[in-house]
Amino acid sequence: MRQVARGSSRTRILVRRATPFAAVAAVFAVQALAQAEPVVAFPLYLSIVLLASLQPDRARSFAVAAVAAVAVVIRPLAANRDASEVASSVLLAAVLLGVALAIGELTRHARAAASATERQLDELTASDRRLRAALESAEVGLGLSELDGKLIQVNERMAALLGRARDEVLGDRLVDFASPADRAGLEEGLAMLQNGDVTRWEAEISQSKGDGSTVPVAMFLARLPNTATGEPVVLVQETDITARRRADALLDCVAAVRQIIVNSSGVDSAMPALLSTLCSHLGWTAAQHWALDADGKSMRVRYAWNGSGARADGFLHASRGIALAQESGVVGRAWQAGTVTAEIDLEHAADYPLLAAARAAALLSAVALPVVAGGEVGGVIELVSDVRRTPDDDLVTMLATAGVEIGQFISRAETAQALRRSEADHRTMFERSPIGIARISSGGELLEANPALLQMLEHDVDTMRTSAWPDMLRAYDQAASRSQKAPFLAGITDGSSLQVRAATGAGNWLWLQLTVTSIPDSSGVPEHVLVMIEDVTAVRETSDRLSEALEAQRDANANLEKIDRTKSEFLSIVSHEFRTALTGIQGFSELIRDGGLEADEVRAYGGYIFNDADRVNRLISDMLDLDRMESGRMSMRTSEVDINDVLMEAISRAVPGAVTVEFKSDLDPRLPIVAGDRDRLIQVVSNIVNNAVKYSPEGGTVTLSSRADGRYVLISVTDTGIGIPQDEIGHVFERFRRVRSGAAQSIPGTGLGLTIVKQIVEMHGGRIWVESAVGHGSSFHFTIPLAPESTNALQLRHA
Amino acid sequence: MPETDGAGTTSPPSVLVADDNEVAQRLCKRVLEKAGYPVLIAGDGLQAVDIALHQRPAMILMDVAMPGIDGLEAMRRIKAEIPAMPIVIASAHSMSSDRERFLAAGADNVLSKPFRLADLISMVQSLVDAK
Numbered sequence: 001m002r003q004v005a006r007g008s009s010r011t012r013i014l015v016r017r018a019t020p021f022a023a024v025a026a027v028f029a030v031q032a033l034a035q036a037e038p039v040v041a042f043p044l045y046l047s048i049v050l051l052a053s054l055q056p057d058r059a060r061s062f063a064v065a066a067v068a069a070v071a072v073v074i075r076p077l078a079a080n081r082d083a084s085e086v087a088s089s090v091l092l093a094a095v096l097l098g099v100a101l102a103i104g105e106l107t108r109h110a111r112a113a114a115s116a117t118e119r120q121l122d123e124l125t126a127s128d129r130r131l132r133a134a135l136e137s138a139e140v141g142l143g144l145s146e147l148d149g150k151l152i153q154v155n156e157r158m159a160a161l162l163g164r165a166r167d168e169v170l171g172d173r174l175v176d177f178a179s180p181a182d183r184a185g186l187e188e189g190l191a192m193l194q195n196g197d198v199t200r201w202e203a204e205i206s207q208s209k210g211d212g213s214t215v216p217v218a219m220f221l222a223r224l225p226n227t228a229t230g231e232p233v234v235l236v237q238e239t240d241i242t243a244r245r246r247a248d249a250l251l252d253c254v255a256a257v258r259q260i261i262v263n264s265s266g267v268d269s270a271m272p273a274l275l276s277t278l279c280s281h282l283g284w285t286a287a288q289h290w291a292l293d294a295d296g297k298s299m300r301v302r303y304a305w306n307g308s309g310a311r312a313d314g315f316l317h318a319s320r321g322i323a324l325a326q327e328s329g330v331v332g333r334a335w336q337a338g339t340v341t342a343e344i345d346l347e348h349a350a351d352y353p354l355l356a357a358a359r360a361a362a363l364l365s366a367v368a369l370p371v372v373a374g375g376e377v378g379g380v381i382e383l384v385s386d387v388r389r390t391p392d393d394d395l396v397t398m399l400a401t402a403g404v405e406i407g408q409f410i411s412r413a414e415t416a417q418a419l420r421r422s423e424a425d426h427r428t429m430f431e432r433s434p435i436g437i438a439r440i441s442s443g444g445e446l447l448e449a450n451p452a453l454l455q456m457l458e459h460d461v462d463t464m465r466t467s468a469w470p471d472m473l474r475a476y477d478q479a480a481s482r483s484q485k486a487p488f489l490a491g492i493t494d495g496s497s498l499q500v501r502a503a504t505g506a507g508n509w510l511w512l513q514l515t516v517t518s519i520p521d522s523s524g525v526p527e528h529v530l531v532m533i534e535d536v537t538a539v540r541e542t543s544d545r546l547s548e549a550l551e552a553q554r555d556a557n558a559n560l561e562k563i564d565r566t567k568s569e570f571l572s573i574v575s576h577e578f579r580t581a582l583t584g585i586q587g588f589s590e591l592i593r594d595g596g597l598e599a600d601e602v603r604a605y606g607g608y609i610f611n612d613a614d615r616v617n618r619l620i621s622d623m624l625d626l627d628r629m630e631s632g633r634m635s636m637r638t639s640e641v642d643i644n645d646v647l648m649e650a651i652s653r654a655v656p657g658a659v660t661v662e663f664k665s666d667l668d669p670r671l672p673i674v675a676g677d678r679d680r681l682i683q684v685v686s687n688i689v690n691n692a693v694k695y696s697p698e699g700g701t702v703t704l705s706s707r708a709d710g711r712y713v714l715i716s717v718t719d720t721g722i723g724i725p726q727d728e729i730g731h732v733f734e735r736f737r738r739v740r741s742g743a744a745q746s747i748p749g750t751g752l753g754l755t756i757v758k759q760i761v762e763m764h765g766g767r768i769w770v771e772s773a774v775g776h777g778s779s780f781h782f783t784i785p786l787a788p789e790s791t792n793a794l795q796l797r798h799a
Numbered sequence: 800m801p802e803t804d805g806a807g808t809t810s811p812p813s814v815l816v817a818d819d820n821e822v823a824q825r826l827c828k829r830v831l832e833k834a835g836y837p838v839l840i841a842g843d844g845l846q847a848v849d850i851a852l853h854q855r856p857a858m859i860l861m862d863v864a865m866p867g868i869d870g871l872e873a874m875r876r877i878k879a880e881i882p883a884m885p886i887v888i889a890s891a892h893s894m895s896s897d898r899e900r901f902l903a904a905g906a907d908n909v910l911s912k913p914f915r916l917a918d919l920i921s922m923v924q925s926l927v928d929a930k
Contacts (some may be wrong), residue, residue: 011927572894576864577893579912584822591829594916608822 019065020052029069038072038089042096045072049096053103056111058559064102069093115491132138141217144224147194149174149186152233160236161208161217161238174236179206179214181256189221193234199223206243220222236321250398253281261409266417274406275305275381279298282395284383285363286312288319290331298323308386311361315384318357329353331380336367338377340403341395342367344388358384361475365389369403373411381406429475436533442526444473444489458505458511468502475500476514488516488529494706511540512772534668573736577619577751579611615750622752625734629759636677636763643713644671646678647704651684659698661719666705674713675787679759687753688780695721695778712766712783723774732770733758757782812835812857812927818889819865822913827860827889827919833923834920837926846870857927858885860910860919863892863901871904878905885926889914905911908909913918 009394024045030039045068052064059726076089136144138532141158145151160165162177169177178186180206189201215753220237236775253400256277264270288304300323304316329342329352343349343366346358356368371379381403391399430437436453438446446469449461459468477487478676479498497515504510513534521527547731590604591597597605628634644667649664672782685704692702707714736751761768761782772778805825814836816827828838829878839856841847851873863870867877874886885908888901893911901909908922 561850572892575893576891578821579893583891583913584820584826586821587826587830587916590916591826612822788901 003689017057017060020048020060021067024068024071025062031071031076038075040093042092045092045096046099049100050103053100054107056107058104059107061100061104061152062097065096066122069084069096072096074451077436102558129400139239141236141240141426143236143238145174145234145236147190147232149190149234151236154236158238159239161209162207163213163215168210177207179208182206185308186219188430190234191222194606195225198225207238210797216245216281219313225695235755246392247394249281250394253278254398254401254405256281257405261405261491264409264413267410269414270409270413271303272305275303276307277384278381278402279305279307282383284367284385285390286316287381287383288316288492289381290324290335290380292335292377293323296300298325299331302379312363312384314361315354315361318354322353324353327351330366330368334370334380335377338372340391340399342391344390346384358606362386367395367399367400368393371407371410372404373748390669400733407597434707436535438469438531438533439533440469440529442489442528446468453533456504456510456533457502458508463505468505471500472500472514473513479538499540511537524724570735573751574619577736578616581616581619584612585609585616619750619752622750622756626752626756626759629756629763630760632765634759636680638675638677640673641676641681642671643674643680643681643706643715643784644668646681646685649682650689651704653682654684654693659693659696659700661693661696661700664701664703668707668709668726671706671713672708672786674764674784676764676784677760681764681784684757684760684782685715685717687757690754692717692719692721692778692780695719697721700777708786709783711786713786714781714783716779716781718777718779720777722780724770724772724775725774729770729772733768802848812837813836813839813854814923814927815839815841815847815850815854815856815859817841817844817850817859817865817870818862819843820862821860823889830916831860832918833924834856834923836923843912844870844873846897848876852880855881858907860887860889863893865887871901874890874905885929887922887926889919900901 008124027044027048030036031038034040042383049061049065049068053061057380064269072093073086076085080741113762135155136154138157141155141161143151143154143158154162154166154169156166162169165388175186175190182203185203186205189203192198193201199221200220202218202470204216204218206214206216218239218241222235222237223232224235225232233758235522240789244633256275260270260273263449264273271289278284279287285308286304286306288301290299290301291302302318304319306312306316326332329349330341334341343352346352346363346366348353349355352366361384363386365385365388366382367389368380368382370377371381373636383399396785416568424716430448430450433450433452437450437455438453439448446465449464454461454464457468473488476498480487483498487499497513497514499511502510502512511757514538515532517530517748518526519528519530522723534575559606588609592602592605625634628692647665647667651665654663682766691703696702696719702720703716704720705716705718737753759766761784765785766783769778770778770780802868814827814831815832816838817840818824819842823854824840824842828840830863831838833870839850840868841850844867846864847859847870848868850856860872861870861874863875864895865875868876870888870890874888877886877901882927886906886907887908888899888904889910889912891912898909899912907926910919
């Protein structure tokens with residue numbers, strides 16, 4: 001049946017499509033049979049084309065028009081009619097085609113317009129559906145109200161935000177749902193919308209839900225014109241901002257914590273404020289900070305904050321009394337795990353050490369955040385609440401962050417405190433040290449000197465810096481170079497110690513021991529130098545005195561040895577001299593005693609005895625003289641002496657020797673006067689002169705001269721005698737030198753003469769020396785200082 | 800027993816006195832000549848050596864402290880030529896250590912100054928007669 005039906009339908013379509021062509025063919029057939037002019041049949045053709053063009057199928061209507069046009073022109077063309085006929089028939093054909101085209105175009109436009117309208121309507125319908133669905137499913141609460149806030153329409157979300165069924169809220173005023181505190185504000189907003197003062201109003205308010213709880217919402221109101229009634233309405237939009245509020249609170253809390261940390265002066269002032277901030281921002285009842293004991297095995301409460309009434313006091317007090325072990329309760333678990341740990345049901349937490357106190361204070365929940373610094377848990381902050389609370393992830397994250405920040409803060413503060421204490425210790429040492437301490441820059445400038453140093457050196461800081469320290473640095477470098485150490489700035493070795501001499505401000509000289517230690521900066525480069533300065537004057541002087549004493553002792557020992565040696569040598573020489581003299585005395589006196597001598601023999605022998613006895617006597621006198629001089633017991637009878645007079649006197653007293661010598665004098669007539677013992681000076685010159693005579697050959701010359709020589713008078717006695725060998729010349733003034741050397745032993749003398757001469761010259765403050773060449777003679781020179789008046793006179797004369 | 804001066808003739812044995820001290824020379828000369836010994840005199844060491852070697856005294860009385868070479872050096876030189884020459888050191892160096900020193904140097908005897916005249920004579924006699 002259905003196939004038949006379809007077949008018949010197809011047939012109908014074919015028939016309907018073929019109809020215009022059939023009509024054109026029929027008209028053409030009639031026209032051909034009637035041999036009528038195309039003009040006659042034209043209205044028929046035109047009718048067919050018009051009808052065909054009204055159909056939607058434009059191609060077919062053009063086909064019909066084309067067939068009709070062919071039908072119009074075919075006869076004149078086939079019958080070879082004249083051009084005018086052909087032209088008119090072509091015109092007619094064109095009219096047919098034009099009509100078909102025009103009608104087709106018109107029809108197409110009409111159809112397009114109709115279908116567009118239809119499509120718009122469909123889209124509007126769909127859009128309306130989508131909009132409604134969107135409104136209904138929106139996370140945002142949406143609704144319409146009248147200008148006074150009476151709700152006309154609400155979506156599901158809006159109803160849910162209000163905590164009521166949709167029907168319950170319609171007709172109620174928006175203000176009725178606002179929490180009492182926000183009502184006035186909302187009324188005002190609505191009034192402004194109503195007056196047309198504003199077209200939009202927004203605020204965050206609290207709304208009461210049907211169950212009595214409140215929810216914070218962001219409310220947006222917009223005044224809309226209502227076309228249906230002509231009355232404007234208000235679009236109401238509400239968003240639940242509970243989560244944002246909570247996040248804001250957490251952020252605020254973190255910010256507040258940071259603020260306290262930044263502004264605090266120390267842990268003691270900051271911790272209560274931190275605990276208070278955590279409680280108030282996060283809505284907890286009380287908080288306490290458990291700090292790790294020094295042994296790291298238990299924690300005790302160090303700080304607490306009670307944000308509620310007296311009930312929590314008992315709990316906090318109980319907490320103070322205990323030492324908490326690891327793993328004990330929520331705090332112990334937070335300590336062990338190093339993570340934020342919560343106790344949702346404090347009443348039934350069996351491991352909670354303060355269970356009774358918590359129950360008594362009606363505390364229900366607790367959260368513990370570890371206070372972490374350097375990866376170590378140094379304490380735990382415990383927050384307790386009298387409402388049951390389950391911390392969400394945000395809170396946990398926030399508390400963990402706060403724990404780290406507080407931990408770093410405590411660590412910083414403790415380090416700073418330790419540094420301050422250490423600094424204070426060192427400062428005290430610096431200020432109170434009995435040892436002088438100076439801090440020197442790497443450039444060698446004095447940065448700081450402690451009171452002990454300033455006192456030791458009797459300087460103020462300024463003179464210490466500008467003069468005393470640079471002087472000391474120079475002294476250090478000199479001492480360093482002497483002991484082959486590096487200069488102060490070149491290479492400071494730690495603990496390098498040197499002693500230097502330095503003057504104090506008051507001009508006292510001290511021995512200072514400088515101990516130098518360089519202080520490196522963090523990169524190891526010497527940043528500055530500490531110099532410890534000790535006054536070792538007493539030590540140094542004691543040791544100096546000691547070594548002087550030791551030296552003196554050594555010298556004394558050497559002297560004693562020398563004296564001992566000299567003494568036995570002296571004894572040997574003296575006894576030899578005496579025995580030699582006594583040999584004659586004893587021998588001849590024995591001869592005389594035994595008798596039997598001639599008178600002239602006795603006389604001669606008596607002469608020998610007398611001479612030797614005299615020699616012994618002189619020897620004893622000279623020895624005693626010398627001893628008195630050497631021991632300083634010889635007194636001088638000082639007076640003003642004219643040396644020229646002394647020289648002349650000595651010449652007159654010269655002992656005539658075996659040979660004849662000629663005396664010459666070369667005296668300065670303007671010779672200044674000297675201060676001296678005249679007799680002693682005559683003794684000196686006589687001695688030298690007698691010596692000269694003794695060693696002179698027959699016809700030799702002895703010349704005496706005098707002249708002023710600066711502050712002295714220089715006297716010289718020059719002979720033309722045998723001279724003194726070079727190896728003897730340094731010893732001529734030694735006692736018994738003559739005897740010892742065996743030189744000129746035939747020439748009488750005690751061997752003490754020149755020794756006595758030297759002593760007398762030196763007692764006058766003068767000097768004696770000898771020049772000699774063997775075979776040419778000797779020159780003895782000595783000086784005697786001028787009398788003080790003579791010095792003046794001489795100066796005047798020179799002036 | 801008297802000998803004549805000069806070689807080959809018989810003469811009493813002579814004694815050389817070497818001393819730089821004239822008083823000592825005179826004393827010895829007077830005493831020894833009285834005792835029968837001719838005395839030769841030398842004023843210093845070199846002279847003593849010269850006389851000893853050329854005049855061959857029977858013995859020598861030698862002082863130590865003399866100019867030029869001392870008595871000990873003179874004795875050494877003389878003994879080197881005439882080992883048998885008796886030499887008595889007569890010195891005012893009269894400590895016991897000196898005596899040992901002189902004997903060790905080769906002295907036949909030591910006479911300390913000042914001396915008893917009898918000691919001088921007996922010492923000379925003993926050495927001269929021993930020859």
